[in-house]
Amino acid sequence: MDKINQGMRWQKMVAGSLCGLVLLILPSVIFKSQYFLYLSSLACIYMIVSCGLNITMGYAGQISLAQAGFLGIGAYTGALLGSTLGFWVTLPLGGLIAFVIGLGLGFPSLRVKTHFLAMVTIGFTVIVYLVLMNEQQWTGGPYGIFNIKKPSIGPFAFTSPAAYHIVVAVVTFILLFFAFWALNSPWGRAFKAIRENEGRAEMLGVSIRNYKLMAFAIGAGYAGVAGGLIGPLFGYIDPTMFALGFSFLFLLMVVVGGLGRFEGALLGAIIVAILPETLRFAEQYYPIIFALAAVLIMIFMPKGSVSFVDWVYKKLTGKEELQLTK
Amino acid sequence: MKVFETRGLKKSFQEFSALKGVDIHVNEGELFGLIGPNGSGKTTFFNCVTGTLKCSGGNVFFRGKDITNKGPDAIYKMGIGRTFQLIEMFPRMTVLDNMLLAIQESQGSMFGRLLTMNEDGNVKRALDLLGFLKISHLRDEYSKNLSYGQQKLLDFGMVLMTNPKLILLDEPTCGVEAEMRQELMNYIRDLNKQGHTIIVIEHNMDVVMNLCTRIAVLDAGEKIAEGTPEEIQNNAQVIEAYFGTEEDEEC
Numbered sequence: 371m372d373k374i375n376q377g378m379r380w381q382k383m384v385a386g387s388l389c390g391l392v393l394l395i396l397p398s399v400i401f402k403s404q405y406f407l408y409l410s411s412l413a414c415i416y417m418i419v420s421c422g423l424n425i426t427m428g429y430a431g432q433i434s435l436a437q438a439g440f441l442g443i444g445a446y447t448g449a450l451l452g453s454t455l456g457f458w459v460t461l462p463l464g465g466l467i468a469f470v471i472g473l474g475l476g477f478p479s480l481r482v483k484t485h486f487l488a489m490v491t492i493g494f495t496v497i498v499y500l501v502l503m504n505e506q507q508w509t510g511g512p513y514g515i516f517n518i519k520k521p522s523i524g525p526f527a528f529t530s531p532a533a534y535h536i537v538v539a540v541v542t543f544i545l546l547f548f549a550f551w552a553l554n555s556p557w558g559r560a561f562k563a564i565r566e567n568e569g570r571a572e573m574l575g576v577s578i579r580n581y582k583l584m585a586f587a588i589g590a591g592y593a594g595v596a597g598g599l600i601g602p603l604f605g606y607i608d609p610t611m612f613a614l615g616f617s618f619l620f621l622l623m624v625v626v627g628g629l630g631r632f633e634g635a636l637l638g639a640i641i642v643a644i645l646p647e648t649l650r651f652a653e654q655y656y657p658i659i660f661a662l663a664a665v666l667i668m669i670f671m672p673k674g675s676v677s678f679v680d681w682v683y684k685k686l687t688g689k690e691e692l693q694l695t696k
Numbered sequence: 697m698k699v700f701e702t703r704g705l706k707k708s709f710q711e712f713s714a715l716k717g718v719d720i721h722v723n724e725g726e727l728f729g730l731i732g733p734n735g736s737g738k739t740t741f742f743n744c745v746t747g748t749l750k751c752s753g754g755n756v757f758f759r760g761k762d763i764t765n766k767g768p769d770a771i772y773k774m775g776i777g778r779t780f781q782l783i784e785m786f787p788r789m790t791v792l793d794n795m796l797l798a799i800q801e802s803q804g805s806m807f808g809r810l811l812t813m814n815e816d817g818n819v820k821r822a823l824d825l826l827g828f829l830k831i832s833h834l835r836d837e838y839s840k841n842l843s844y845g846q847q848k849l850l851d852f853g854m855v856l857m858t859n860p861k862l863i864l865l866d867e868p869t870c871g872v873e874a875e876m877r878q879e880l881m882n883y884i885r886d887l888n889k890q891g892h893t894i895i896v897i898e899h900n901m902d903v904v905m906n907l908c909t910r911i912a913v914l915d916a917g918e919k920i921a922e923g924t925p926e927e928i929q930n931n932a933q934v935i936e937a938y939f940g941t942e943e944d945e946e947c
Contacts, residue, residue: 379813556800556809559789563797566786573746573784574854575772575801 387547394539398532407531409647411603414535414542415596416639420623421549422592424635428624429558430585431565432479435617436491439498440468440590442612444597446502449515449607457521457602461541465595472590476583495614502609514608518601538599545592546636552588553632561585565630593620626667628674637676699724699759699893700745700862706753707737707744707917714740716917717754722862727888728895729908731928733937736914738897739781742864746778747771758862773802777860781867781897783847787840791831791850794839795822798854818857825853828883830876844871852880856887863887865896869903881907905929913937 397410419437426434444464451460478490502509509515520529521537528534552558560581563571572578601607619642627638645663649656671677683689700722707715714737722728732738743749745756747768755764763771786794799818800809826832829849834842839850848871855863868884869877881903888894898904904911905925913921913928915937921928928934 551813552810555812556796556815559793559797559800560809562789562793563786566788567784569748569768570784570786571797573748573768573772573778574798575769576797577769577801577806580806 387543390546391539391543394543395536398535398539401532404531407535408603409644411531411535411538411599413640413643414538415599415603416620416623416643417636418542418545418596418599419593419620420627420635420639420642421546421632422589422596423620424624424627424630424632425549425553425561425592426585426589427621428628428630428635429553429561429565430582431561432476432582432585433484433488434491434586434589435488435614435621436472436475436494436590437593437620438612438614438616439495440472440593441597441600441616442498442502442609443468443471444594445600445607445612446509446515446597447594448598449518449601450508452518452601457519457598458523461595461598464598465591468594468597469587469591472587472594473583475590476586479582479586480579492614492617495612495617499609499613502612509609512608512610514606514611515601516606518605518607520602534602538603541595541599545595549588549592550632557581557584562630622664626664626675628676631674631676633679634674634676637679638674641675697724698722698757699726700895701757702741702745702754703757704754705741705744705751705756707740707749708752714917715744715752718914718917718919720912720919720922722893722895724893725888725891726893726910727884727908728893729904729911729925730895730897730914731899731901731904731911732914735916736937737917738914739866740917741914742778742866742897745771746776746864769801772858775858775861776864777855777858777862778864779848779851779855779866779868781870783844783851785839785842785847785850788838790836791826791839791842792819792822792835794850795826795853795857798857802858822853822857825856829853845873845876848872849876849880859892861893863892863894865894865898867897867899869898869900877903 394414397407401407401410419441423434423437426432447464447467448457448460451463455463475491475494479487482490503512505511520527520534522528528537553561560571560576563574563576564578564581568578600611623638623642624635625638626641627636628634646656646660649659652659667675698721702718702720704717704719705715706713706717718737718741730738730741740749744751747766747770750765755762757763758774758776763774786797789797796815796818799821803809804812823832823835826835829852831846831849834846839847842850848868852868865884869880872880884894884896884907896904896908908925911923911925911928912919913931913934920933920937921931923931
């Protein structure tokens with residue numbers, strides 16, 4: 371019986387993963403417009419950041435406004451070292467550097483909480499921004515770095531938007547799969563336990579220090595990898611792309627999507643990536659409509675827009691909510 | 697053989713002394729009772745022993761090792777489990793997840809746990825325990841939706857998940873219906889017969905007198921008596937601590 375259950379579990383996981391991979395790559399096949407392909411790639415990159423932030427904040431309960439800073443670290447690692455080491459080395463390297471710095475930044479989370487922790491992480495993003503802006507000899511300062519090339523494997527270059535989207539989609543898939551795996555392992559339960567009742571979790575043997583640091587570092591590493599994908603997408607980077615405002619945008623994705631819900635963070639990323647573009651007709655009024663839409667979502671769906679998906683799911687299947695992770 | 701011992705255990709909160717040098721020892725396989733009026737320091741004693749509160753003085757020994765002021769996670773992994781007077785749950789986690797959390801950190805390394813997908817063994821143990829406690833039908837319910845009595849049972853179930861060597865029970869039968877109380881008492885006795893050493897804090901005198909082989913009494917942070925249930929029942933100092941003196945009554 372156990373073997374059958376386990377077999378079914380693996381079958382479900384493989385089938386779900388394949389569906390996810392196909393969905394992520396699909397825009398490369400169906401979209402011909404460069405604009406839609408750019409939007410799809412941007413949504414994937416946002417998904418990586420918000421998925422990581424959801425682990426830090428939604429699951430482990432540690433607020434972080436440092437994601438824009440980590441994104442910048444990943445992007446500049448790729449842009450500065452890409453020509454010598456190549457994209458395939460600098461992409462994980464950017465993630466690794468952000469991961470290690472994230473471990474360091476995780477230490478304050480062992481001492482301070484909530485808005486005090488938010489202040490620490492805001493400080494971090496501002497410091498990264500100032501370094502990128504002022505260390506002109508390394509970073510190009512306010513002018514940024516131009517001519518960032520798209521990657522290639524041997525003779526095959528992913529230069530077209532459709533080809534580059536495949537690269538972004540596959541990287542997104544790998545990172546989402548790892549997050550899904552981790553959140554379904556005992557780690558996910560430990561993260562949630564820290565969010566729910568830190569003191570009690572510690573009394574059940576949960577090492578608060580280790581898990582909090584890992585939650586912080588994973589979120590940072592994810593943003594670092596996402597940063598490495600941004601440079602080749604735009605072809606250039608400058609410090610304003612990693613300013614504090616973007617940290618709030620990532621926070622918005624997780625909250626609007628559904629804090630602590632794997633699928634919620636992904637939905638939030640898609641909404642935040644696409645909504646401003648669909649509101650371009652409103653010209654100068656679009657930020658107002660965008661902000662209003664976010665406020666309305668939070669008023670009518672306090673658990674995030676994923677609760678709308680739950681509602682549809684309940685209508686169709688009669689089950690309470692669609693939950694991809696435990 | 698002593699499995700657990702405190703020597704001169706002290707705990708102060710600024711000016712107030714909650715524990716004033718408590719000496720207690722519990723032998724292997726013993727079912728030991730800790731009683732005392734409200735505010736006598738019983739739960740503070742548990743909190744100090746399990747690392748939740750830092751001791752202000754004295755020492756705690758477990759199986760010959762000094763565990764004074766070690767972290768709660770380390771003490772739990774050494775094999776001391778406890779339940780709580782005021783329930784401490786993970787409200788937005790299911791009953792089954794609460795049970796599984798109680799055991800997962802005692803198994804393997806942190807990175808080993810990341811690779812763990814198959815928890816069938818733990819799930820089976822959790823369901824067996826929930827079945828015994830008659831709350832297995834609530835396995836997928838968020839623990840915040842459980843009644844007080846059900847949460848108490850879940851708390852009890854969680855402490856049993858790891859099969860700890862020393863079990864500290866803080867008012868285990870409080871808020872539990874009479875029939876289940878009797879079953880819980882039987883289960884505590886069975887656990888004890890299986891070789892578990894147990895310390896019980898309890899307000900219900902029937903429970904503690906029927907259950908325990910040896911009892912210590914705390915009053916205002918001091919141990920005022922220790923002995924068999926009969927000795928404790930006839931101890932004048934204990935009677936005074938619980939019921940006051942005749943002069944108090946006249947006042």
